[in-house]
Amino acid sequence: MRTLFTLCLFLISGADRAWATGNLTVDSTTDTSWRNVTGYITIGDGLSQEFEFPENTEGVIVISSRYRGSANSWKETVRVRSLDxxxxxxxxxxxxxxxxxxxxxIISIRSGFPGTAPLQIQLLELDQELVPVLIEERTDYSIRVEPDEDNQATRLLQSGGLSHFTENPVLFALLPLIFVNKCAFGCKVEVEVLRGLLRSPVPLLLGVLAQFLVMPLYAYCVSRLLSMPKALSLGLVITCSAPGGGGGYLYSLLLGGDVTLAISMTLVSTVVATAAMPLSSAMYGRLLGVHAALHVPFVKIFGTLLFIAIPISLGMLIKLRLPALTRVLLVLIRPFSLVLMIGGIFMAYQMGASILANVQPQIVAVGVTVPLLGLLVGAMLGRIAGLALPQQKTVSIEVGVQNSLLALAVMQLSFRRMEADFASQAPFIVALSSTSEMLLIVLGYFVQRRLCGSIVLRSDA
Structure with a gap:
């Protein structure tokens, strides 16, 4: 329910009283206070430049003016613009x-999302022909919109939410499985395929092109087409600028792709992301009018590289030295992968419960299309380049499955808490959509193979 929250922040000369509404109290001043205030226009006593206001609320600001006009003045007025x-x-x-x-x-206002909105206030003088003359302009006042404590999303955020996901016991339970699973994938790496990629890196280049050029451009265009909020638009662009996710080589294994190529593409795109993500985010952030200083989590990217490279290298060594252990790891790779997928979905929903409590409908619609577009673009590029079918599948999967956790880290490091959690709707929706869609594709692939196998058996009989 919307409430009317009135900011009585104007100054009355000679009055010695306080104006208060809700939890906000602003003391008025006497004539002597004007001596400490520079300029003509003020809010309150002129000494405070930031005022609080609840989210999703209508109210008023009252601006005071000491300007009395010139000889040619007919009247004075103000223009007020919110810079956010x-x-x-x-x-x-x-x-x-x-x-x-x-x-x-009296300035009537309406608050939206939590955050801080700077104000541009212009004092104008009008002559008899209503020609405005600028007398004074101030941009040092701002309104800080506070989250509604009764809001479901706010309660979830305050109770822990995203900030404590690293303490989740499910994560610690999955870490050993993840390490063993990556070792098993190392046993699937073919050295000859690696040498072939060094001689002809076309699949790697196609992945970089699609991941860091095509996908961010799509995110920007669709966000503008749907008139999404700026923060959410930038969150989508950052998500689509992320490198390939670790699940890519799992899906390549299950769908008959090239596992060695998948691992190589993930490593290469993660390295390229250290430069491509900040460039893409800065460029599209400027186009969107979002000027936040973006922080790329280099430590997290480096940790991701190590967490991929170390167990996979260990798996390659096991393959060379311990063939019996290799056979065991290859048997475990599929059931472990299934457990990790289920655990990942559970953690994603748990981590995103607070952020997705009031999810924007636009980002749900767009988030569903992002993995599908990536799969389509990757498949088309692979076909145009004349790649073998397993490589086409892998390029398609690597472009369609992004490392949304890196995008999430960028937003959590770059924005204030409430703005970051709002923008983080994008990577969560994309991650959930990607996992759900890929599981459906895997299921359809196995059903198709089972049906085709049954048809072949019947024809042989």
Whole structure:
């Protein structure tokens, strides 16, 4: 339920009283306070530049003016603009009709998402022909929109939410399985295939092209087409600028792709991401009008590389030296992978419960299309390049399955908590969509193979 929250922040000369609404109290001042205030226009006593306001609320700001006009002046007025309309929007401006040395103007506002919205306030003088002349402009005032404590998403965030997912016992239970599973994938690596990729790196180049050029461009275009909020649009662009995810080589194994190529593409795209992600995010952030300083989690990227390279290299060594252990690992790879997929989905829903409590419908629609587009683009590029079918499958999978955790880390490091969690809807929706869609594809692939095998057996009989 929307409430009317009125900010009575204007100054009345000679009055010695306080204006209070809700939990916000602003003390007015006497005539002597004007001596400490520079300029003509103020909010409150002019000493505070930031004021609090609850989210999803309508109210007013009252701006005071000490300007009395020149000889040619017909009247004075103000223009007020919110520099972040998604946090705070200006509805209208009316003359407060305040008598005495301090005139006033009533600014009707509506708050949106939590955050801070700087204000641009212009004091204008109008002559008889209504020609505006700028007298003063101030941009040092801002309104901080606070989250509603009764909001379901806010309660979940305050109870722990995303910030404590690293303490999740499920994660610690899965880590040994992940390590063993990656060792098993190392046993699947073919040295000759690696040498072939060094001689002809076309599949690797196709993956980099699609992951860091085509996918971010799609994210930007579709976010503008659907008029998504800026923070959510940037979150989608960052998600689509992420490298291939670790699940790519699992799906390549299950769908008859090239596992060695999949592992190589994941490693290469993760290295390229150290430069491509900040460049892509900065460029599209400027186009979207989001000027946040983005922080690329180099430590996390380096950790990702090590967590892929070390167990896979160990698996390759086991394959050379311990053939009996190799056979055991290859038997375990599929059941372990199934357990990891189920555990990953469980953790993703648990981690994202707070963020997805009030999910935007636009990002749900777009998030479903991102993995599908990546699969389609990768498959088309592989076919155009004349790659073998297993390589086509792998390129398609690597482009369609992004490392959403890296995108999540970028947003959590770059934005304030509430803004970061709002923007993080994008990587969570894309990750959940990708996992769900790939599982359906894997299921369909196995059903098709089973049916085809049954048809062949019947024909032989």
């Amino acid at each position: 309309p998604e946090v705070l929007s200006i509805l209208n401006v009316t003359d407060g009709g305040q008598a005495g040395p301090a005139g006033s103007f």
